[in-house]
Amino acid sequence: MDNLDTIDYNTPDAGDLYDELPLWSAPFGLWILDRVPLGQTSTILDLGCGTGFLSIELAERCGPSSTVIAVDPWAAAMERLRRKIRHRGLANIQLKEVDAVGLDLPDQSIDVIVSNLGVNNFMDPGAVMRVCSRLARPGAAFLLTTNLVGHMAEFYAVFRKVLLTTGQGDRIEALDSHINHRATIASVSASLANAGFGVSEVDVSAFRLRFASGSALLRHYFIRLGFLPAWAEVPTADKVRPTFEALENELNALALERGEIALTIPMACIFARRE
Ligand SMILES: C[S@@+](CC[C@H](N)C(=O)[O-])C[C@H]1O[C@@H](n2cnc3c(N)ncnc32)[C@H](O)[C@@H]1O
Numbered sequence: 001m002d003n004l005d006t007i008d009y010n011t012p013d014a015g016d017l018y019d020e021l022p023l024w025s026a027p028f029g030l031w032i033l034d035r036v037p038l039g040q041t042s043t044i045l046d047l048g049c050g051t052g053f054l055s056i057e058l059a060e061r062c063g064p065s066s067t068v069i070a071v072d073p074w075a076a077a078m079e080r081l082r083r084k085i086r087h088r089g090l091a092n093i094q095l096k097e098v099d100a101v102g103l104d105l106p107d108q109s110i111d112v113i114v115s116n117l118g119v120n121n122f123m124d125p126g127a128v129m130r131v132c133s134r135l136a137r138p139g140a141a142f143l144l145t146t147n148l149v150g151h152m153a154e155f156y157a158v159f160r161k162v163l164l165t166t167g168q169g170d171r172i173e174a175l176d177s178h179i180n181h182r183a184t185i186a187s188v189s190a191s192l193a194n195a196g197f198g199v200s201e202v203d204v205s206a207f208r209l210r211f212a213s214g215s216a217l218l219r220h221y222f223i224r225l226g227f228l229p230a231w232a233e234v235p236t237a238d239k240v241r242p243t244f245e246a247l248e249n250e251l252n253a254l255a256l257e258r259g260e261i262a263l264t265i266p267m268a269c270i271f272a273r274r275e
Contacts, residue, residue, distance in 0.1 A: 001089040013087045020084060021053040024222050027207050028145035029054050029116045031269040033061070035201075037141050041065045042111035045135065047100050047128065048072055048118025052081035052093075058114070059093045069110075071096045071103060100128045108137040115144040120183045120191070129195035136274040142197050146183040148204075148266040152227075155217075155263055158254060159234070162246045166239060174234050188270055197272035209263045214251020217261055218244065 007014055021029070032054060036044075038061060046055040046068060055070035062068070070093055072078055078097045085093055096103060101124060113136060119128050132142065156179055163171050189199045211217040218228070235243040255261045 001091075005089065007088075013083065017084050017087050020051065020056075022050070022222070024226065025050070025053065025116055028147075028267060028269070029057075031145055031203065031205075031267075032114050032116055032143050033057060035203075035269065035271060036114060036143055037112060038062055039066065039111055042067075043109060044068045044112040044114065045105075045110045045132075046070045047113060047115040047132075048122065049077075049081065050074065050116075051077045052084060054114060054116050055081070055093055056084060056088065056090065059090055060088075062092075064092050066092060068093045069096060069105070070094070071098065071100050073097060073099045101131060103131050103135065105135055107134050110135045111137060111140050113140065113142045113144075115142075117145060117147070119144055120146050120188055125191055126194070129191050129197075133195040133197070133274070136197075138274055140274040142192065142272040142274070143269065144188065145267065145269045146188060148268055149180060149182045149184050150264070150266045151182055152209075152263040152265065154261065155251075158250045159231070159247060162243060162250055163235065166235075166243055166246055168236055168239060168243070171235055178230060178234055183268070185268055185270070188268070189272075192270070192272045196275050198275050199270060199272045201271040203269045204266065205268075206264055206266045209265060211255070211261045211263075213255040214248045214261060217251060217263075218248055 036058065042062060044058050044062065044066065046058065049055045049070035049072045052070050055068045059066070059068040070081060075097060078095055081095060100119070100122065113132055119125050122128050136142065156175065159175060160172065163169065163175060185202055185204070192199055211220065217223060232240050251261055
């Protein structure tokens with residue numbers, strides 16, 4: 001690729017791959033892009049890269065003398081990332097289609113680690129942090145973003161009420177454990193510290209996901225993809241359908257009262273360095 005290699009709008013790939021960033025990931029990813037150190041020559045690891053918008057953006061912003069290593073075991077997402085890389089003609093991204101726990105890279109070979117909505121949601125974040133600790137050179141940056149406990153509190157308040165009104169008080173514990181599995185600043189900072197990364201900066205913010213009604217919320221594509229499977233595990237197995245009918249009704253009533261359903265998403269961007 002040279003510096004006059006334009007992209008033709010009129011190819012099928014240009015249309016198909018133009019819309020390439022999950023909206024849910026965008027506010028978190030923009031934070032990383034605003035803070036990540038842009039070395040002239042660096043090796044950057046993107047853990048849980050998904051379809052790779054951040055890997056691509058970093059590869060392009062850092063330029064050909066830097067390398068991005070994009071890691072994710074999700075085969076379909078990695079296939080899309082391969083297509084995007086081909087379409088753009090990028091030569092400075094390597095793909096590792098593996099669980100990050102099994103990453104086979106040299107010790108102290110990484111300058112920057114990023115993970116957008118990633119590592120603290122992995123099955124074994126502690127094991128991945130230990131891998132990061134081995135791979136990071138001293139002084140390497142680690143930037144991760146996450147949603148926090150408190151995420152969608154408005155929805156969970158209705159969920160709690162519905163469990164009680166449908167005779168499922170015994171499932172409140174399951175709801176609480178689902179709510180509390182999310183990160184806190186303290187939990188993420190502690191797991192970074194355990195892996196030898198000192199937290200130097202924490203930014204906290206929030207945004208809202210707004211819906212006209214409960215019916216719209218429960219049918220939204222990303223809700224169905226990213227959240228509904230875990231929500232459906234909260235009620236008693238034979239009460240899932242009536243629970244969701246009641247939830248939809250309650251949320252619809254709330255939307256009529258408030259004019260909308262707005263869900264707050266508290267978020268954090270945590271910047272650490274390998275000690
Ligand atoms: C919420 S998605 C975020 C994807 C992407 N970073 C983004 O911002 O759009 C979490 C990603 O982590 C990946 N993942 C889960 N466990 C993983 C592991 N052990 N090692 C590497 N990636 C993992 C998932 O496949 C998924 O693509």
